[in-house]
Amino acid sequence: MEKEFIQTEETAEEAAMNAVKKQVEFSDKAGKKVYEKRVIDLAAKNDDDFLSPFSSVGKPVISQEVADFLENAASGSHPKAEIDLNIYGDCISDSERPVYEEAIKNYYSLKFTEAARTVTRKGFISLIFTIIGVVTLSLMFVLSELGAGAVWTECVDIFAWVFLWEAVDQFFIERKGVLLKMKRYYAFMNSRITFISSPEE
Structure with a gap:
């Protein structure tokens, strides 16, 4: 039927x-x-x-x-x-x-x-990405002080900001979406x- x-x-x-x-x-x-x-x-x-x-x-x-x-x-x-x-x-x-x-x-x-596990995982990933981004930015300033070429410092700068943006995306955008789903699941x-x-x- x-x-x-x-x-x-x-x-x-x-x-x-x-x-x-x-x-x-x-x-x-x-x-x-x-x-x-x-x-x-x-x-x-x-x-x-x-x-x-x-x-x-x-x-x-x-x-x-x-x-x-x-x-x-x-x-x-x-x-x-x-x-x-x-x-x-x-x-x-x-x-x-x-x-x-x-x-x-x-x-x-x-x-x-x-969903709760996903929220925890995304929070952890965003923390790791933030640390990598900050450390890489610090490395860029060190290279700049050591007189490294502009190409190298620019590459390191881009690399750092990619990780920082991913950290923001994971924590404030993707994690937020999962939290909203959790509220719906809790209601059901x-x-x-x-x-x-x-x-x-």
Whole structure:
């Protein structure tokens, strides 16, 4: 049977209102920014491929297709926004529901851990590149004082700035992007998941 994962339909007016709500930020009593909660409706006409065929023993995870759908559905909201996930489908039995919920949590827990390692690695790489860049710049000044040719000092200067730029790129650009993904994964890890027998008419 053909599998299909679709979002429940909404009117143009509701879609416009939801688009506006996604952009709204308000402050809680502590003065911290709180972002509009994102509600994702997933309709499963067939759940044969809801779970990935490969996972650790006792730790099921969702398939890549389901993960892609969830992340695309959440892409319009702020990474820090809380997520409520409503899963519609008569094909999902009561015994499968806790397994599917665990699979969603497991998948994003693994993604969060992987992203955390990437952040640490990029921070370490940026530190190494910074050290190399600074040491190389120091070498350039030494060569200049020793009367080395302009070509050599220029080459060393370019070499140093390449490493310094890579350090900036790794720490402030690439690392920042991974941190945003971590916030999204964390939101899915702590999402409230509700199973509903069938979509509302």
